[in-house]
Amino acid sequence: MKNTPSVEEQKEILRRMVLTRRLEEMLGDLAKQAKTRGPLHRCDGQEAVGVAACAVLNDDDYVCTSHRGHHVYIGKGMDPRRIVAEIMGRETGYCRGRGGHMLLGDIATGMLGGNAIVGAGIPAATGMALSFQVLKQDRVAMAVFGDGAAQTGICHESMNMAGLWKLPVIFLLENNQYGLTVRQEVQSPVKDLHIRAEGYGMPGVMVDGNDAVAVYRAAAEAAERARRGYGPTLIEAKTYRMEGFSTSDVGGYQPEEEIAQWRERDPIRIAAAALDELIGADEVARIEAAANIEMGAAFEQALADPLPVFETHAPSSAYSEISR
Amino acid sequence: MKNTPSVEEQKEILRRMVLTRRLEEMLGDLAKQAKTRGPLHRCDGQEAVGVAACAVLNDDDYVCTSHRGHHVYIGKGMDPRRIVAEIMGRETGYCRGRGGHMLLGDIATGMLGGNAIVGAGIPAATGMALSFQVLKQDRVAMAVFGDGAAQTGICHESMNMAGLWKLPVIFLLENNQYGLTVRQEVQSPVKDLHIRAEGYGMPGVMVDGNDAVAVYRAAAEAAERARRGYGPTLIEAKTYRMEGFSTSDVGGYQPEEEIAQWRERDPIRIAAAALDELIGADEVARIEAAANIEMGAAFEQALADPLPVFETHAPSSAYSEISR
Amino acid sequence: MTMMRYAEALNSALREEMQRDPTVFMFGEDIGRYGGVFKVSKGLMEEFGENRVRDTPISEQALTAMAVTAAMSGTRPVLEIMYADFMPLTLDALVNQASVFGYLWEGQVEIPFVLRTQGGGGVGTGAQHAKSLDSFVAHVPGIKVVAPVTPADAKGLLKAAIRDPQPVVFLEHKLLYNMRGEVPDGDDVLVTIGKAKVVKEGTDVSIFATSKMVLEAEQAARELAKDGISAEVIDLRTLRPLDIGAIMASIAKTHHAVVVNEGWTFCGFAAELSASIMDHCFDDLDAPVERVAMPDMAIPYSEPLETAMLPNAAKIAAAARKALA
Amino acid sequence: MTMMRYAEALNSALREEMQRDPTVFMFGEDIGRYGGVFKVSKGLMEEFGENRVRDTPISEQALTAMAVTAAMSGTRPVLEIMYADFMPLTLDALVNQASVFGYLWEGQVEIPFVLRTQGGGGVGTGAQHAKSLDSFVAHVPGIKVVAPVTPADAKGLLKAAIRDPQPVVFLEHKLLYNMRGEVPDGDDVLVTIGKAKVVKEGTDVSIFATSKMVLEAEQAARELAKDGISAEVIDLRTLRPLDIGAIMASIAKTHHAVVVNEGWTFCGFAAELSASIMDHCFDDLDAPVERVAMPDMAIPYSEPLETAMLPNAAKIAAAARKALA
Numbered sequence A, B: 001m002k003n004t005p006s007v008e009e010q011k012e013i014l015r016r017m018v019l020t021r022r023l024e025e026m027l028g029d030l031a032k033q034a035k036t037r038g039p040l041h042r043c044d045g046q047e048a049v050g051v052a053a054c055a056v057l058n059d060d061d062y063v064c065t066s067h068r069g070h071h072v073y074i075g076k077g078m079d080p081r082r083i084v085a086e087i088m089g090r091e092t093g094y095c096r097g098r099g100g101h102m103l104l105g106d107i108a109t110g111m112l113g114g115n116a117i118v119g120a121g122i123p124a125a126t127g128m129a130l131s132f133q134v135l136k137q138d139r140v141a142m143a144v145f146g147d148g149a150a151q152t153g154i155c156h157e158s159m160n161m162a163g164l165w166k167l168p169v170i171f172l173l174e175n176n177q178y179g180l181t182v183r184q185e186v187q188s189p190v191k192d193l194h195i196r197a198e199g200y201g202m203p204g205v206m207v208d209g210n211d212a213v214a215v216y217r218a219a220a221e222a223a224e225r226a227r228r229g230y231g232p233t234l235i236e237a238k239t240y241r242m243e244g245f246s247t248s249d250v251g252g253y254q255p256e257e258e259i260a261q262w263r264e265r266d267p268i269r270i271a272a273a274a275l276d277e278l279i280g281a282d283e284v285a286r287i288e289a290a291a292n293i294e295m296g297a298a299f300e301q302a303l304a305d306p307l308p309v310f311e312t313h314a315p316s317s318a319y320s321e322i323s324r
Numbered sequence C, D: 001m002t003m004m005r006y007a008e009a010l011n012s013a014l015r016e017e018m019q020r021d022p023t024v025f026m027f028g029e030d031i032g033r034y035g036g037v038f039k040v041s042k043g044l045m046e047e048f049g050e051n052r053v054r055d056t057p058i059s060e061q062a063l064t065a066m067a068v069t070a071a072m073s074g075t076r077p078v079l080e081i082m083y084a085d086f087m088p089l090t091l092d093a094l095v096n097q098a099s100v101f102g103y104l105w106e107g108q109v110e111i112p113f114v115l116r117t118q119g120g121g122g123v124g125t126g127a128q129h130a131k132s133l134d135s136f137v138a139h140v141p142g143i144k145v146v147a148p149v150t151p152a153d154a155k156g157l158l159k160a161a162i163r164d165p166q167p168v169v170f171l172e173h174k175l176l177y178n179m180r181g182e183v184p185d186g187d188d189v190l191v192t193i194g195k196a197k198v199v200k201e202g203t204d205v206s207i208f209a210t211s212k213m214v215l216e217a218e219q220a221a222r223e224l225a226k227d228g229i230s231a232e233v234i235d236l237r238t239l240r241p242l243d244i245g246a247i248m249a250s251i252a253k254t255h256h257a258v259v260v261n262e263g264w265t266f267c268g269f270a271a272e273l274s275a276s277i278m279d280h281c282f283d284d285l286d287a288p289v290e291r292v293a294m295p296d297m298a299i300p301y302s303e304p305l306e307t308a309m310l311p312n313a314a315k316i317a318a319a320a321r322k323a324l325a
């Protein structure tokens, strides 16, 4: 079983992590200028989790994420320009502006999708895996969700069914140690949530969520298990959100020293350092620079795109009703 | 810590178990004669669980049970006549006929109450324990629920909060090995459900649910923990329902040999045998005979009681609304 | 035509659709080995195997959410929720998932699943197992809701629901399963979702109902006929989308209307019917629309109490007389 | 009188009731250390401690069920559900627990709890964080539902809700929290649940609304006045029990009615208003009641889309003109 990323894969993972970070930073800037709409949940510091885990999936494997899903959007190979366009409410966005940053969906890359009901991505991926199993397809579904989401009832119900039916699903618990504003010890009496896997008859593993290679390995192994019919895996990736809960967040609940400690372990620096040894620092710098430029261009294009007009967005086929 | 039932307690437990069994049998007979209304869920074979666990509680401790709660009703000290009256839809019943056999409630004995939404008794008891903790009262709440109920989302949410806040609650999982008609391995990938306790930071213990003394001990220990502020306990009592899911059940899914094996381990015979040694078989026989007579009288009285009339049951204070 | 029970009609719809389309599968509590507590899925696990007919744990909330995304991923799930009283547990999946993504991801996904359930009172199942919560599901955009009363409609609508690209909530009634009726033969006899049916023509007052209440309305019409009152009985069959055309046509003729629903009165489905008639038929009305629905209270267990509160033919007839007074 | 924001008015109601009654306690997501995402519970954990003000895990379903039984056991819980969009998760506890046991165990238990939540659109929170699902909760017997628009009513009704022996769902609106208004001083200034208020008297048409829609109705009335149309604006304040007397009195005067609700149209709360008017005021009506509510679709994110679909003053004014045409 191959479970270490090739050099090419590591380069691509780094590139996507940088794309994500740049996306977050530029959105943060626009938010400060009051040019965004609604809350934005940045994932700075968590890029390795979403990006490296998605790297083990195929286009026809599905992933469901949460309100904090930018790394998954980019990780699953979605087009930065159309992501930005959606977040900025443009007609050219993935959902023509209907979704916004939390509710993106793209069937082509299998990112289906963001979800702002905490926990809802968990049965979502489980249901997809059920469909794959019924159709006897060689496909895997993955749910990426938070430590807060792990306390919801649907998490329990979904994991129980996934374990029972040996569904091809990966539960990727992104433990960034906070719910919205509360620390994990205010949400759950146990520190390590992967220990719950035993109660669902599936393996539970813990990884360093700031180490892209470690995340890749764990996800690759879980995907392999799923494809072979051995069922689900719960992966708990310990990580940290460096920019707080959201742009509408007044902050103050994540201690400065804690943030500083985690900044030391910035996942992009860890991924870059690993690659430095393989391809040299110059090449790494080139990858990063190119990614930054690409995301800048995505913003430029997207911001020039038109906003939607209501007339073409009235309820239509999805809501077709005969007599009203 | 006292955790073995006294002889007097054992006598009372046996008496209540026999009362329960007789209740079930007489209801079964009436059901066969089409004299009952709606489904009835008999707990023959599970009497030790409800009766012995309730024996460790005080009147002001609350217990929440399920659709299959007759042993808890009797175990918590409710009056047989008013139980039967409620089940037979009489005005003299605990809920004046509004509740029926699944939804009895009696604040005086702290049986609050039956619940036919599977799993709902679990947050119910947890909420009561929360109230006790807020008011700093020396009271305990207990949820009695099935292996099927253990798969619901509210079970997870409740246990997580109970473990987190160290609530004075006992989770008594009555594992009779079947959901409605499906065996436990069709409902859950793990055989022993108490292992899940670890994920909620509480002890999980397993007991022989057909041995009243064993159930009493486990419940006494859990109640003690709860009262001392150490929080909840999950007790899994392995048992068996000898008369199937309900009176509207066509049966066929519990193998005959399995039923026969469990009949060998009838909890009433086990409790009686233990007492035989302590007080002699004659005394035991007298207790049983008296209980049978008492339940017979309860039926006689209750069946002579009047049915309610609608006029006195229209929505009133509980639903008081100003202008309609 | 074949004479069969309502439950058998549903069973044959499921069997035929599963034979026709390998992407159709079923899941729900006790539907497999046992064949469902109302025996609607009898024999289907034997015929189609455990992969396509699944017994599930008691997990309504996740099951419904899973049906939504399974439907987005190439299958056509048919989920059984044992009692309509448990619909609250399914609502997040309907309101915040199916309804949302059907519109937000329009053009990318279809969500062809059917949620079958049954409601209604009359047999002492108590306050948690006898409700009709029609308006909860009918309130959700992007969800269709049907509630057939005859075996023929049950079969034809279930087949149409399974083939529909949108989520369909299929409301059955526990007292209908043993009702018998003629069902057309042939694998492709569908009943169009969204079309009401005139069950009995009449000229004095229009009675609109669904599910078991259609039987009560028919009984009421027979009683009214004894007094020379000609009631038109319309089986709406579909709650959403509502066949407002059929409603308008009938009221244009009778100028009087009674709306019937077994659910609670306040904010219930009968309220929508009354409001829709207000919207579309005000000038045709000679009297206010009469609402016949459940009083706003929990359903008591004991027979005299339960019987007294359920909407029935007598209450419908009284309402019609009041409308005509 | 003190001038304060709506959020502050709620905060002071909570503080005063917690000071007054030691059995009142609060729980909900992020309400403690952080003071609530809308800052309604700011400072209360500091004042009352972690036993009586609790941050919770994300577990709406169990939290609501726990509130019900905690309320039966001697406390008066105030539960915050962060967004009204999550109400589906709370419905089993309301429909199958609180509503059922309030009636079945009448005389044995009271269920004095308050479920506070906030809904409404307008600021790009998207399809899962902008809905008004009023009719879901208003449908449930035994539950009271209030939705104040002014800081004074917010405070007075919240205090009344906390003291009420029945469950009360308290609906706030995300766009009201920063609105300022005069609030009467004094610890015992309650507003009676179930009483509507005439916000502006008028003679030509009655506009009925709750929560933020009252502001839109007032704006509509000002616009209509420019054309010489005298609109009466009634703030219902309570959705259930409905103050039908106030509705009847107004329609008896104006003979025309517009009903407004930010929730979806079909089976929404505006439908109940229209139906209630049908029941009680038919003979007084000169034209059909006009419904102004959300179109039946998920709420889109992008500003032009969201803005176009929300009910607002212009749509209310147009509806009033239509009623009077």
Ligand SMILES: Cc1ncc(C[n+]2csc(CCOP(=O)(O)OP(=O)(O)O)c2C)c(N)n1
Binding pocket: A066, A067, A068, A116, A117, A118, A119, A145, A146, A147, A148, A149, A150, A176, A178, A179, A180, A181, A245, D029, D058, D060, D082, D086
């Ligand atoms: C059902 C539900 N409850 C509450 C919320 C509000 N909410 C949004 S995100 C969040 C915290 C989620 O924590 P976690 O799952 O750890 O994700 P993180 O934000 O840390 O990535 C909460 C409470 C919601 N969106 N959905």
Ligand SMILES: Cc1ncc(C[n+]2csc(CCOP(=O)(O)OP(=O)(O)O)c2C)c(N)n1
Binding pocket: B066, B067, B068, B116, B117, B118, B119, B145, B146, B147, B148, B149, B150, B176, B178, B179, B180, B181, B245, C029, C058, C060, C082, C086
């Ligand atoms: C939420 C919900 N889902 C389904 C049902 C139908 N139902 C009633 S009892 C039952 C099985 C319960 O199994 P378990 O908890 O093991 O209890 P037991 O009957 O074995 O005592 C089911 C599925 C219900 N009442 N409530």
Ligand SMILES: [Mg+2]
Binding pocket: A146, A147, A148, A174, A175, A176, A177, A178, A179
């Ligand atoms: Mg988190």
Ligand SMILES: [Mg+2]
Binding pocket: B146, B147, B148, B174, B175, B176, B177, B178, B179
């Ligand atoms: Mg069981």
